[in-house]
Amino acid sequence: MPQPGTPAFVAAVESAxxxxxxxxxxxxxxxxxxxVEAVDALELFVLRGGKRTRPAFAWTGWLGxxxxxxxxxxxxxxxxCSALELxxxxxxxxxxxxxxxxxxxRFPTVHVDFEQRHHKLGWTGDSAHFGAGVAxxxxxxxxxxxxxMVQASGLDPAAIARFAPVWACMRTEVLGGQLLDIHGExxxxxxxxxxxxxxxxxxxxxxxxxxxHLGAAIADADQGLVEAYxxxxxxxxIAFQLRDDLLGVFGDPAVTGKPSGDDLREGKRTxxxxxxxxxxxxxxxxxxxxxxxxxxxxxxADDVQRLRAVLTELGAVDKxxxxxxxxxxxxxxxxxxxxxxxxxxxxxxxxxxxxxKRAA
Amino acid sequence: MPQPGTPAFVAAVESAxxxxxxxxxxxxxxxxxxxVEAVDALELFVLRGGKRTRPAFAWTGWLGxxxxxxxxxxxxxxxxCSALELxxxxxxxxxxxxxxxxxxxRFPTVHVDFEQRHHKLGWTGDSAHFGAGVAxxxxxxxxxxxxxMVQASGLDPAAIARFAPVWACMRTEVLGGQLLDIHGExxxxxxxxxxxxxxxxxxxxxxxxxxxHLGAAIADADQGLVEAYxxxxxxxxIAFQLRDDLLGVFGDPAVTGKPSGDDLREGKRTxxxxxxxxxxxxxxxxxxxxxxxxxxxxxxADDVQRLRAVLTELGAVDKxxxxxxxxxxxxxxxxxxxxxxxxxxxxxxxxxxxxxKRAA
Numbered sequence: 149m150p151q152p153g154t155p156a157f158v159a160a161v162e163s164a165x166x167x168x169x170x171x172x173x174x175x176x177x178x179x180x181x182x183x184v185e186a187v188d189a190l191e192l193f194v195l196r197g198g199k200r201t202r203p204a205f206a207w208t209g210w211l212g213x214x215x216x217x218x219x220x221x222x223x224x225x226x227x228x229c230s231a232l233e234l235x236x237x238x239x240x241x242x243x244x245x246x247x248x249x250x251x252x253x254r255f256p257t258v259h260v261d262f263e264q265r266h267h268k269l270g271w272t273g274d275s276a277h278f279g280a281g282v283a284x285x286x287x288x289x290x291x292x293x294x295x296x297m298v299q300a301s302g303l304d305p306a307a308i309a310r311f312a313p314v315w316a317c318m319r320t321e322v323l324g325g326q327l328l329d330i331h332g333e334x335x336x337x338x339x340x341x342x343x344x345x346x347x348x349x350x351x352x353x354x355x356x357x358x359x360x361h362l363g364a365a366i367a368d369a370d371q372g373l374v375e376a377y378x379x380x381x382x383x384x385x386i387a388f389q390l391r392d393d394l395l396g397v398f399g400d401p402a403v404t405g406k407p408s409g410d411d412l413r414e415g416k417r418t419x420x421x422x423x424x425x426x427x428x429x430x431x432x433x434x435x436x437x438x439x440x441x442x443x444x445x446x447x448x449a450d451d452v453q454r455l456r457a458v459l460t461e462l463g464a465v466d467k468x469x470x471x472x473x474x475x476x477x478x479x480x481x482x483x484x485x486x487x488x489x490x491x492x493x494x495x496x497x498x499x500x501x502x503x504x505k506r507a508a
Numbered sequence: 509m510p511q512p513g514t515p516a517f518v519a520a521v522e523s524a525x526x527x528x529x530x531x532x533x534x535x536x537x538x539x540x541x542x543x544v545e546a547v548d549a550l551e552l553f554v555l556r557g558g559k560r561t562r563p564a565f566a567w568t569g570w571l572g573x574x575x576x577x578x579x580x581x582x583x584x585x586x587x588x589c590s591a592l593e594l595x596x597x598x599x600x601x602x603x604x605x606x607x608x609x610x611x612x613x614r615f616p617t618v619h620v621d622f623e624q625r626h627h628k629l630g631w632t633g634d635s636a637h638f639g640a641g642v643a644x645x646x647x648x649x650x651x652x653x654x655x656x657m658v659q660a661s662g663l664d665p666a667a668i669a670r671f672a673p674v675w676a677c678m679r680t681e682v683l684g685g686q687l688l689d690i691h692g693e694x695x696x697x698x699x700x701x702x703x704x705x706x707x708x709x710x711x712x713x714x715x716x717x718x719x720x721h722l723g724a725a726i727a728d729a730d731q732g733l734v735e736a737y738x739x740x741x742x743x744x745x746i747a748f749q750l751r752d753d754l755l756g757v758f759g760d761p762a763v764t765g766k767p768s769g770d771d772l773r774e775g776k777r778t779x780x781x782x783x784x785x786x787x788x789x790x791x792x793x794x795x796x797x798x799x800x801x802x803x804x805x806x807x808x809a810d811d812v813q814r815l816r817a818v819l820t821e822l823g824a825v826d827k828x829x830x831x832x833x834x835x836x837x838x839x840x841x842x843x844x845x846x847x848x849x850x851x852x853x854x855x856x857x858x859x860x861x862x863x864x865k866r867a868a
Binding site for chain 1: 532535536539540542543546598602605606608626631632633637638640641642644645646647648649651652653655656659660665666668669672673675676677679680681683684685686687688690691693694695697702705709804
């Protein structure tokens with residue numbers, strides 16, 4: 149089996165997913181062409197791209213705990229790691245409904261896709277409502293199939309039972325994190341603690357901590373390594389999201405591929421913003437007023453420039469950069485002193501730096 | 509453990525669900541009060557009523573295959589059977605968004621509940637969109653937790669692995685059935701075959717066939733009994749839905765608790781309607797035109813009366829009654845000649861008659 153971080157690893161994950169979809173073919177066809185069409189849309193969505201980050205962390209967790217990289221068991225473990233992409237498909241498809249997003253990876257989102265099909269065929273009822281309904285069900289299917297893929301992976305039932313509590317935590321945490329997120333956007337709580345908590349559960353636990361933990365649990369790793377993975381995962385995962393927040397405001401559109409200051413226009417409730425608001429409330433109420441009335445509105449380039457200056461002058465940017473540096477350091481330290489294999493340590497170092505020092 | 513069909517059985521299912529929610533308390537509280545509130549809403553929804561039909565069929569399937577009614581294993585099996593109520597919670601919560609339903613069991617639906625909370629607190633953004641977002645995530649959580657409840661049931665991992673393919677079919681079928689249903693409502697296909705297929709997967713497989721099959725798979729029943737259960741489940745499940753369709757048009761509001769002719773007003777694409785349309789197209793185009801232009805509109809009592817007469821005169825009502833009688837007979841015959849225990853046979857007979865001959 150290939151090493152994480154290589155194109156061959158991405159191909160192996162996609163091959164495991166393709167094989168799983170093939171095994172569903174019979175039951176899907178039994179339900180008729182309408183269902184076939186919906187499942188085809190899900191398969192296309194899952195295979196159309198993505199960095200396969202969660203499978204990569206899970207696979208690294210397994211290898212780093214001494215798990216075999218080849219053989220029957222390794223194949224089953226890679227299938228379990230790949231099933232994380234189906235949980236992710238549910239999260240993205242449902243998130244896109246919740247955020248009213250129109251495109252993802254340059255294609256129409258699933259609900260918009262089915263809205264357009266409904267409209268083109270001149271069917272009865274509201275096209276947008278139909279599209280959302282189909283996308284809710286396609287997301288549900290992805291979530292259910294993630295479990296089915298684990299069960300059908302060929303992994304020993306005892307190993308499945310061993311990692312089930314980790315799998316359970318991961319899904320509960322990401323769903324809880326998403327719920328906190330939409331409450332945050334509704335303005336329920338604009339504290340730094342609330343924003344950090346969303347990062348922790350929606351991103352860090354779901355993307356890094358629990359995938360590593362999953363790999364460790366399958367390998368039946370000792371508690372010390374599990375703790376090291378979890379510290380690394382929480383710290384690096386939060387740092388990753390903080391970098392993302394900075395890029396969402398200060399990133400170069402030519403590199404990020406997103407319009408400059410997009411997060412400000414969308415009114416995203418980031419730690420950066422929470423930090424700025426807390427500082428403004430303490431020292432500069434006018435800056436706080438400006439932030440609260442501007443964020444989430446249709447800003448032009450000058451507005452974005454002004455808000456960037458405010459965020460910088462309040463010291464929020466420095467504070468977030470410091471936090472990223474501290475978290476990266478503590479995350480890396482946890483791994484260095486752990487019993488993970490040397491190859492896994494090297495891989496995790498590279499992944500940590502890629503996640504926290506990137507420009508896009 | 510109590511016998512299905514008794515109030516003690518309903519209480520035992522609810523107790524298993526309450527215990528499961530208790531075991532999630534720690535992780536839920538770690539995510540904070542916003543998540544606690546959402547999970548409380550889900551727990552209330554799950555425990556607020558329902559006939560626990562799916563657990564009853566699953567438990568009957570287990571007992572009928574010779575499974576023990578008491579002891580540690582029986583307790584674990586009852587927990588697995590009860591987890592079906594979490595799958596059902598997801599189906600209902602998401603269905604209510606898709607159908608834009610405002611109430612369920614006389615309480616606001618989950619999305620309406622959270623829409624109202626958002627509105628009352630004067631939060632930012634569209635209240636209805638917020639409510640739908642929360643309800644999508646609460647439904648996802650219920651679906652994920654159904655699996656977690658199975659994994660945490662205490663059942664032997666080998667038994668879990670044995671019934672996993674049945675569990676997988678059940679969820680795929682119900683989601684596929686719901687998808688066919690919303691395509692049917694959009695007018696994609698108004699044939700009798702399409703309506704019957706929706707009944708088969710959305711109702712029969714999900715409510716009767718697969719729960720019985722699940723119980724049998726846990727008990728490692730022989731193939732003959734599995735086939736008998738599945739025939740019974742498919743036939744009685746479809747007959748149940750056909751009876752429901754008739755009651756939705758001809759039912760006595762004093763008994764059903766729903767306004768008379770409600771299904772006609774909602775434009776539900778039933779087998780009854782498909783049968784009537786097929787007959788009208790062959791013999792009475794004017795009746796077809798009347799049905800197509802009236803169904804799904806704001807009908808008064810006279811309109812309802814007229815449509816009932818049309819459905820009856822076209823012979824659609826007789827045809828559906830005949831189909832119910834035939835399916836009930838074939839379903840019961842499959843059970844009679846099976847190796848199910850005498851007590852299970854008696855129970856299934858009673859359940860079949862209750863499902864197909866009821867007035868509400």
